[in-house]
Amino acid sequence: MELSTLILIILTACVSLYYFILSKLLHFKRLKVPHVQPIPLLGNMAPFIFRRMSLVDNIQKIYNLFPDAKYFGFYDFITPVYVIRDTDLINTITIKNFDNFCDHRNFVNENEAMVNKNLFGLRGNVWRQMRKLLSPSFTSSKMKMMFGLVCECADNFSNFLTIESGKIGKTYDMKKLLCRYANDVVATCAFGISVDSFQYPNNEFFVIGREAFNFDSKQSFMFFLNRNFPLFTKLLRLRMFSPKVEKFFKNIVGNTVKVRDEQGIFRPDMIQLMMEIRNKNHGSVFDIDEITAQAFVFFFGGFDSVSTSMCFLAHEIAVNPDIQNKLREEIDDVLKKTNGKLTYEAINDMKYLDAVVNETLRLYPLLSFLDRVCVKEFELPPAIPNGKPIVVEPGTSIWIPSHAVHHDPKYYSQPNKFDPDRFLNGEVDSSVYMPFGIGPRICIANRFALMEMKVMLFHLLWRCNLEPDTKTRIPMTFSKKAYFMMAEGGFWLKLQARKSTAPVTRECLSNRQGVEGEDKLYP
Template sequence: MESSTLLLTILTVIICLYYFVLNKFKSSYFEQLNIPHLRPIPLLGNMAPFVFRRISHMELLQKMYNLFPNAKFFGLYDFLTPIFVIRDPDLISTIAIKQFDNFCDHQGLVNEILDPIAGKNLFDLQGDHWREMRKLLSPSFTSSKMKMMFGFMCQCAENLTNFVTTQSEEAVKTYDMKDLLSRYTNDTIATCAFGIEVDSFKNPNNEFFCLGKEALNFNKPWMAFKFQMHLNFPQLAKLFKLRMFGPKVENFFKNVVATTVKTRDEQEIVRPDMIQLMMENRNNDNGPEFDINEMTAQAFVFFLGGFESISTTMCFITREIGINSDVQERLKKEIDDVLKQTNGEPTYEAINRMKYLDAVINETQRLYSITPFLERKCVKETELPPATPDGKPIVVKPGDRIWFPIFALHRDSKYYPHPDKFDPDRFLNGDVDNSVYMPFGIGPRICIGNRFALIEIKIMLFYLLWHCDIELDVKTRIPLTLKKKILVLWPDGDFWLKLRPKKSKIPITPCLSNGHRIEGQ
């Protein structure tokens, strides 16, 4: 017992000394470069207000952004890691697009040794491996593929509205919108990515949904802690074997993918989805070598993004629609117009032409950027212009990390008049500069599933407002305040809204896709 205690004490002292020396070395980084910054606190850097839960992570970054209004960029210490935070939209475009080859990588979120399958996902891939995988997967998300998936998405939306309009005799009922909308996104991902029919409204305890809700819930402080450890203290995360997802999640998705591939091979099934594309390229000598682990990694990250991020965005949209009755009425009028034009059978083209629906979604994504910042990692020494008018050019070196503060840019009054106001009309009047609107990212590493996400959101809103009114509940907190102990954008009090089925409800009709009614799978 004594020897083990002594060993633990020695190990703790060594770790503390290591990080103390590292802190002393890194804490003067921006001072030496003469870049605007706030003096860091040992080990915590500039993250102390977030660590002690005085402010949310995205609001802290926004506060620091506002401290340097005349700087093209400033320095931030994410615990021990120096970060170049780029404020200037032109410089963001230069780094993300023109100089992409110099800043083409992300800092990995998952340790591939600890999470061998999840660590192979597209977001974490770097260099040529990322380029090959991106090139291979991109055809899964073309407009033609979205049109082919349209009917499957509509079926999931019909399941949602049928559940809301028939489950209770009451005229109106209060819902946890995150739970409700996560069931919709879960079913959509299951059918469009994995070719598996899941109805999480009729079967609320299905394994697909339960696993996502339990294991992929980023609203848990423990998940935020693990993320910070992997990003800022990777040696400690590896030492203590902190896995982001664990074997249960990986084994489940591996079994799903393996079963799907085997079934399609044996029965010669072909579907327009990601797994099919990877199957077709298994023996491609010019591309990445696919095995079940590689295929699982890409399918898993698609599920992760679709289950969590898209459902959260939907929650913010329905909340704003519930608060702003004028917005809801305009949306309903636009939906009624589409239903008249299509004889009650909405089509892919008709929904994509809805300008006000687009504006509502865009404005919500401006106000509530699910990704508060975008990150790039330098891979080739690059000179940046002076940070301030009286400064000098600086050189960014390989390994240096850069953030684009999306949440702060989207709420900057310089680019958006009355930035805290929910105003979809700003996207109809041509008042928005696209260089400062990037909810899905910017440049070659823009979110590969952005088309999928948008059509999935549009279909859900169309069906929900077609058959229901959205109303506020006593548990709906106004004004909205953000949770301070998690990394993701999330309100205190969660998302609670009332849904009232319309009295003159029009019977739900299956969507049309490519001119043919989609009856099932």
């Protein structure tokens, strides 16, 4: 090939690419939808990419620019996204016209079957069938079955802190602590594996979890690539989770199911519930791969997302001593009424604890935005007065900015203030409260997550006092490099054993009685 021909081909390709990108970045201008002028290739993500602003703050800033719009345009790099502000329209999209917007945009490619088969990644009728099968596993009665397992983990967690922090107190990175608690909870409730991540901090379950869900480094980059360049990651067969991680979870689930089938063991956990589904359906839907996929996403949510929410919860309790004292009074009252034996009914009747957890999830929802993908053509009303309706085509991304809605003074008075009382006086409208999502796609395990958080806080305040440390950032600021909401500089707090709390020796803790069918996983 002559040099001139090669140069002509390269120039033609560059011009074609330029006009392709330009056409994408003119999408909202052509439709006259409110938006912020994008930067080539980076779209509206530049402040986050250059670490000038966290992703959640970036979305919040643009949200505040268009207070009278029903929705506005946002460029996720070169991908146009409709960000819905109007709560009536949010309900129309996520509930009334759910069939038009029933899918998520997945964060892994087709090469990773274990993750693609889970409830979050499934789409269309396959998702509907799986959701219908799994829903009975997350009823209140099933949560009550797992309540004792969660309490064991929380008791172990709080006893460890009572002994180690002592009367003098000790400063901790709460993310590291609460990841260990969350690891133990999910290991026992989802996989039937008993681990003690406080006495054995390098147990395999915890180490694998940290490798799989370390969103401060490689995982965050892979999440970004999969969401924005799925064809690229598919062609290069790039994986979000390593074969080692997939093999570990498949072996755990496969061995557990085999032992229980052979020995007739019953245990109140997720694997047992899915085995029951398998048996009812004669194995036609639920094989080992399916059980592994659902257990894995349960671990994903419980290990990372819920542990982060618990960090925000602990932070607000520490920096608001009046709220901590009021909550501890409720805890002490429950302990008196139950003779020191917490019950499922007692914790669910704790109104102030419920309000504190709900207010934390309002200030810091699990996700800064909820996403939907259009699967059927849909007409949006005009974005602004005197505007024109917009026809949304299949494949178009829709975002519901849950964090921004939760901080909108139109819906919440003093939205940046931590005020649990707003959930006690009837101020909160459920249609503008969406920490676990909204509509049929709402998180299926939200009851479990709430129980895990409440049990943790109950045991922690029962035995410890929480205080800010010199490393604690007040007010809270978000990390500029994490795709998910994280605290800038970490979640540092000082913990100190309460004077009235008698410490439990490590010998007592290491001799906990196992549950029938529960395996021990120590080094």
